[in-house]
Amino acid sequence: MADSQDIDLNSSEFYINRELSHLQFNIRVLEQALDDTHPLLDRLFFLCIFSKNLDEFFEVRVADLVHQLTFNRELAGIDGLHPAQVLDEIYAMCSTTVARQYEILNDTLLPQLKDQNIHFLRRAEWTDEQRLWIRDYFDDNVQPLISPIGLDPSHPFPRLVNKSLNFIVALDGKDAFGRQTGLAIIPAPRSLPRTLRLPDELVPEGEDHFVFLSSIIHEYADELFPGMTVKGCYQFRVTRNADLDIDHEETSDLASALEDELHSRNFGEEMRLEVADNCPDELITFLLRQFNLDESDLFKVNGPVNLGRLIEVIDQINRPDLRYPPYTPGLPKNVNFKKSIFESIRAKDTLLMHPFESFTPVVDLLREAAKDPGVKAIKQTLYRTGAKSEIVNALVDAARNGKEVTVVIELRARFDEEENLYLANRLQEAGAVVVYGVVGYKTHAKVMLIVRKEGNQYRRYVHLGTGNYHAGNARAYTDYSFMTCDDSICEDIHKVFQQLTGMGEVMRVKKLFHAPFTLHKRLIQLIDREREQAEAGNKALIRLKANGLTEPKLIRALYRASQAGVRIELVIRGMCSLRPGIPGVSENIEVRSIIGRFLEHTRVYYFLNGGNDEIYAASADLMERNLLRRVETAFPIEANKLKERMKAELEIYTKDNTQAWILQTDGSYVRVQPGPEDEPISAQSWLLDNLAASTGTSQA
Incomplete structure (x- = not known):
């Protein structure tokens, strides 16, 4: 092992970019859509969550990077990457991953749903009876709410709401005023569901049939432009910067300032354009120009432009066999809440x-x-x-x-x-x-x-x-x-x-750790204490569970502890800037991420402390914002029975071999698989079996 004194722990090679790590988490979420240990409708749920997560990533994280470039604040992070480099990698990763998302939907989930008599109908698949019902729905619910916008000098390109469904329409002919612009925009009514379940009397018994609002608008787009010919109608969606910008020094009333800012969230700077993949290049170029975006901001998609809205259909399908079985949350057996x-x-x-x-x-x-x-x-x-x-x-x-x-x-x-x-x-x-x-x-x-x-x-x-x-x-x-x-x-x-x-x-x-005052300092002290135990030849162990780990000083303290021989087991759900497995730096550190039925959210800090172990639960993740710029608390669990219980619950996460992903030195993740002789272990299933009152079956 290299002498730890010769290693500069500030070196950028020892850190993973937080934004790229965040994307890796979202990719792990998407992978759940292919995991047939999850029920089918829950796999669709994961696909939708991926879409929602990616929306927020562009609204906040990408927007922040673009903001840094716009105002010439191109400071490299601890990983050494400048904002422009990070954006290039984000666009490359997202381009590949979004294409994979639609492949999973079209080639795997929709066919498997169809096998279960759950159909998402294309227009060519509508029966005559269904077409009549859909026509009535368009006449009664859609057309009265639509305001198509022909584009000409007196009707400039409209200001479209963040993440709203819209259509760009290519037209031929002249309207009643003799205008011949050739283009129009149809904003879909925001109050209408994006997916409609057809009435039971219009479908075979035991089946569920759905149609997309986008299909309905496509079908009847020509009726919105009487006397003209619709040459093409293509859906698109723009994602905007949705982070609120409030100057605290200039604000005397935070509530009033927020109320003013909330409206502007819908019309922030454009970050991403999603458009149907069959849209002609000239129309895509037109849209990019209107939104001041370039090719790297463009995502051509083979399906609905907002897959997050598909989540609405899950609760409309009465198929308990395709969902996780219900369970009843338990209560501690030794606590009687029937009294006061x-x-x-x-x-x-x-x-x-x-x-x-x-x-x-x-x-x-x-x-x-x-x-x-x-x-x-x-x-x-x-x-x-x-x-x-x-x-x-x-x-x-x-x-x-x-x-x-x-x-x-x-x-x-x-x-x-x-x-x-x-x-x-x-x-x-x-x-x-x-x-x-x-x-x-x-x-x-x-x-x-x-x-x-x-x-x-x-x-x-x-x-x-x-x-x-x-x-x-x-x-x-x-x-x-x-x-x-x-x-x-x-x-x-x-x-x-x-x-x-x-x-x-x-x-x-006395007992709490309290951010922004003592939590950061005390965590580093506890890590250093564990390092001193290892240097003295004693067994040393740190287990930390959180949603994110990015704070540089904390990471360096963990590196120093690893160099001294401390075994460090980290369960970090999302972004992690620590790079494990580096010889002489972090070979004693394992980082795993658990993705399952439930969203992992507990924050727990455990230190062996020479056998007099200490354990804390907290509201804070191990990130700069939580430790230094938020009010947070970490509280000790001191009763012996509760400590032993929490230790067991934390340890089961370190043994999970069915829903765990291990972070590699290069920043990628590899899913853990039980060996031929290994007992499959799922932390969430174990917790359901041991804590919930009843589970039916403990799938998690």
């Missing part, structure tokens, strides 16, 4: 792992607090919650019942800003005090504090989580919930809220 939840928490700390265990106790804790006459105050952070949130309903009830309710709402939670503005207004109208966190630092911590008078004294209860207060997410994402009345942790959370809602110097906390 406050009584249960006083008896022992409670740990829940969602979705395998129920999120209901978290909601019930707040509901009980809203009604309990002993509860005097509730403080809560909200990041992503949901428009019909039971959590918000309980907070509203608490405020109306005279509790002192304080809610820290993060208005800048990307793509949830509008919903959070609505929730903030609703809570304020109920009498809650609503604050919007700290300027320049997103409040990403998931914390709830309840103050209850018991006898002659006040007792505090807290809930801490790795995920959002969102019941829907709690059924789809893996996350931890922790409920305790530990005095030190409760006092720490009290101080966190003081800093969020008031002003003053940094407050010293």
